[in-house]
Structure formats: C-alpha cells, structure tokens
Amino acid sequence: MAAVTLVAVGCGGAAMATAMTGGDGGAPGARNLPAATGTVTRGDLIDTETVDGTLGYGDERALVGAASGTVTWIAGVGATVKRGGRLYDLNNEPVTLMYGDEPMYRTLSEGTSDGPDVKQLERNLDALGYGAGVTVDDHFTAATASAVEKWQQDRGLEQTGAVDGAQVIFAPGAVRITERKAELGGRTVAGKPVFEVTGTERQIRVDLDTDDQQLARKGAAVTVELPGGKTASGRITKVGTVAVTKKPGSSSSSTESTIEVDIALDDPKDAGRLDKAPVSVELQSERHENVLSVPVEALLALREGGYGVQVVRDGRVDVVPVRTGLYAQGRVEVGGPGLAPGVKVGVPGK
Template sequence: MLVVVVAVAAAGTGAWAITRQDPAAPKVSGSPVAVTWVTVGRGDIVARMPLGGTLGYDGSFTIVSQLPPGVITSVPAPGAVIKRGRRLFAVGAASTVLLYGRTPAYRAFALGMTDGADVKQLESNLAALGMEPGTVDRHFSAYTAAAVRRWQKARGLPYASRTGRLEAGEVIFLPGAVRVTQVHSPAGSLAGPGAQVLVVSSTRKVVRVSLTTDRRSQVHVGDRVSVSLYGSSHTYDGRIRSIGKVATTPPQQQQGPPGSEGPATIPLTISLVKPGKELAQLDQAPVNVDVISQRRRNVLTVPVTALLAGSNGGYQVAVLDGTARRLVQVVPGLYDDQSGTVEVTGIEEGAKVEVPVS
C-alpha cells in the first residue's frame, strides 16, 4: 500500500503545513454537524511506501594473518574504529597495519620488486601519512624505501627494524577505515598464516531492508528515502544504493503446514546522507523506512474529511461562498493516510472548505 505525505513549505520558516484552519470564519447554517473551515493550500505531494529496516554498517571483511606463526599479542576490542596507519593486530612483535586501497597486499615491498598497482597504493598511503615518498607511481624507488623507513621510525620500531622493506602481512589494504565487529582470535591464541583474526565492516552507516518480491517494481536505485528510529519524530535522508537480484524464502514455520514459510524477499541497501549523532552509536537497530516512490509539485490539497459523496458519483466539497455554503465537484488524487489529506483538482487555491470538527 502506498502512503502519501503532503508537504507545503511555509514562507520564511521552512516549516511544513498542509491546510490552515480559520477559526474566524463565519458560522454557516445548513450542516448537520459541527464544522469549521480550512483554507486550500498549494504545495508538493509525495507518495511513500513504508517499510521496516535494520540500521547497521556497510560491508564485511574477514582479516586473516599473513605474519609468521606465533602468539597473538594485541587485538582491538569489538566496536573499535581503525584508521589508516593504525595497527589491526600483532603476532609476537610483528604488527599488521591498515592502509587504504582496493588491490590486496599479496607480496613483500622492497627495492628491486616489479612495478604494480599495489606499489602505487603503498606510496599513496605513505604520502597521506606525511612520509614524502616522492612521485606516486607504480615503481618502488629509493624514495619509496626512505619513506618506509621514516614511517617505521614514526611507528616506534627499533632501529634494526627500520629497513625500508615491508614483509608480506605487515600491511593490509582495505577501501577505508574499518570498525571491528568480531574477534576470531583473542590475544594469547596461536595464529599462523591464513588464520582468521578479525571481522570488520566499513564505518559507513546503511539501512538494510528485506523487500518482498511483489514490491520490487515499486523501488529503484537512486530513489530517495527517509529513515527514522521507532518512537522518534526526527527523520534522516537517504537513497537506495542497491537492490538485490536473488530472492530468498524464509524457512517453513516450525510445526506449520507445508507452504507456511514467509514470502520471498530480496535485499535492499540504503545509504544515509547524514546519519547524525542519534544514529552514530547504534548498530542492528530497527528503523522505519519510507521510500519516496512518487512526487508531484505545487498541487492543491484538502483534508480527506472535506470530501463528500457526489449525488451522481465522484466527490465534492462544501465551499464557503460569502455566508453561503456551496457544493463544488472535485477530483481527488493521491491520499495521505497519515495526515488525512488528499490532492484535489477542480477548486481554487485559497478557497475555504468545510470539514467536521473532530
């Protein structure tokens, strides 16, 4: 079901309004119930599809050790955020450090190595860390080695370890800063090459929705959405980033008859524009999601309660004409179930329409 929200920007305030009740309007005879009058407003009308989602972090990466076998001496706590140049974990006295990039670190870095994209990534990170590697390119030069030595000194490595060389496993390239979600191997455990140590995610907030397949045609990548916590009136803007193509069906309900499993769903991922402080520390929190599936601008709206059934079908509204009550035929458009308003044509902006007093 589509839920329609009508928004009219109030001049000079940025507030939202739909119609304006006029308590000074004259009382008009001819209505069997207590009524008041509201002024027809003009503004945007937006159709929204309400969904439930889960707030979390984007992506998931499993970090494995490529350091020599030994005892894990340091791991971060779950929830810790690791940025460029910071240690992910340590085995014995050797550390694995996070650098940014999309090409995996698959070999040692040293003078004489062949050129490659991984070298360019390393030099780009050294430049970002202020280590002055010279020209950032695919070639590991003497300038690169000098920058590595400066970085090793800045990290507090002993003089004998400032070699200008990085052994395999000393750095890991990931797209950006990460947040630790799980520790596979705690401090004190043994770890050899290939051992899983951490599971991390990005630091970007996203909302995930399990969308039933019958609604797939109603959403599109790039659609705007608004997100809110349950019980909160504050909303956050977002956009649909991806829509899954593989549907999954939940398992059959326990002790239920055959075919009692839930409907098939596809994953929907929503990126938030500005998560704000309210969402910053939350993970796996349920949220309300409204997908903005349709928007019409500068249309006229009236309360739904202003609509009256016409004698020949259709709808009409009672309009205040001086001190008289006059019926006017209107054509309703999109409805807003939440605010109780409807888009209409066939009436003039600024007209006063009759609505019952609630």
C-alpha cells in the same frame, strides 16, 4: 436547491459524502452551509510507506592476514582501527592497517612488478605524511623505498624499504572489530581471518520486499523512527540489485524475496550508542510537487459519478466537481473550476 447527504463511502480510509441535486438544478444556498470547513492549499504532496529496519554498522566481513606467525598483541573486540593504526603484533612486530581494495599478496619493493597495489601503498604513505618526493603511480621507485624506510623507522620495524604481509593489511576503510579469530599467544596463518570486522559508520539496513523496490531510490530522503520515539533524517546510500530469497518461517513453505537497502543518518550522533536496534523507516512512495489539495474528508461522491467539493464563499455553498490525484498525508490532490489556495471547502463537523 442542492441537498447534500453525508454517507460512509470508503476512499482512502476517509469519510465521504454524496451530493444529490434537487429540482432547482443545484443552486447554491446559505441554508446548506457545512458544519465545518477546510482550506485548499498548494504545495508538495508526499505519499509514504513505513518499513522495518535495523540500525548497526553494516555487514560483518573477515579481515584476512597475509603472513604467518605468533600473535604477541591483538586489538580487542569493539576497537576501532583507522589508517596507520595497529591491528595486532606478529612475532612482536606491529601489523598496520592501510586503506585499499587490493589485498597484500606479495612483497612490494624497488624492482618489483608495477601494479595497482604499488599505487595503493604510495597513496597510503602520502596520506600518513611520508609522501614527500613520491609520485603516486604504479611504479615502486627509489623515492618510494625511501618513504617506506621512514615509515618503518617510525613503526619500530627493520628499515628494509620493502613492505610485505607481516607489516600491512589493506581494507577499504577504517574497521570496527566485532570478533577475534586469532588469540594472544596463538599462531595465525597467511590467508586465514584474524578478525571479523564492520565499517565504523552507523547505517540502517532495510530488507525491502522486491514488490516495493520502487520505494527505494539512491539519494532519496527518509525519516527514521529510533527506539524511544525519536525521529532522525537520513538518505538512501545503496540499493541492492540482487534479490535474496528466504523462507519467512519454519511453519510456512512460502518464500519471500527482498533487496538490501542501506541508509545513512544525516547526523550520525542521532544514533547514540545503539547497535543492532530495530527502527522504522518512512520511505517516499510518490511525490507530486506544487499541487492543489484539500482534506480527504472534503470529497463528495456525486450522484452522476465522480467527486466534488463544497466551495464555501460569502456565506453560500457551490458543489464543484473536481479531478482527484494523489491521496497522501490526509489530503487529496484536486483540480477544478474556482479552486485556488485559501478557498474554503466543506468538511464534516467533529
């Protein structure tokens, strides 16, 4: 008859057991019923790792003015400015935010050189409702000039049909003002920052150790624990490709390398009013789909090597050798004869 003696064997941090076969070759018997049982299940097994992150609005960047003059009005810290919104007044005329990656480096008017900055302006005019008759392309036409004049009229500007840096600043998207570099009544100069800004969407930044970069895959789902214990779901939106090396502390001469990983919450409302708040992010390190698994504590260390489980069926016990795979979520992936979803296996009693 098979004798099973429980011993403390470390594997995945769980209690293990040793199965020792008696003289009858390991025949099953009712007298060897385990103290408790677990169940073989089929499903996805996911191993995770938790890392630290910071909830905020992303990196700060300078918003640079493209004209010189006196600041006669300026948006306050914390303000959000979207396309068509007023950033500040220069010499008592509004400077408007438009979207685009091309900086305003010249006056745009009919007859000027064609280019992507013209297309960028036309795209904004169209988005703001001034695109009738305008073809969004690299050409500043008479139709473009007419659209500019209508926009200028609505903004209280002189209707010249031409646009320059005293009227427009381009940025990739809406901005949230975190610092004013120019002050009311002060003078600002072309090429100098007027504001420090961030984006307006909440995101989580993780400085991930380069040794763990395999954990971060763009588009992968994550779970975020917010201050107070609330959890929220999110997805990785960007994985940095350049490692940043820094010293972890003044008392140590060693260095650490990290990559930046950005995460967006599935529902931005989950962030509430939090800014620059520490969070914990659960990343998936490995996922095995549609596999059989048992509780880790069901594993027995066999005398002849490898592992087995006690299959409990009809009041009797068979020690079945198993192949093990991924350890995760308190369970272990297994394969072996007679294993199927719903089969009971022995586990140590509480």
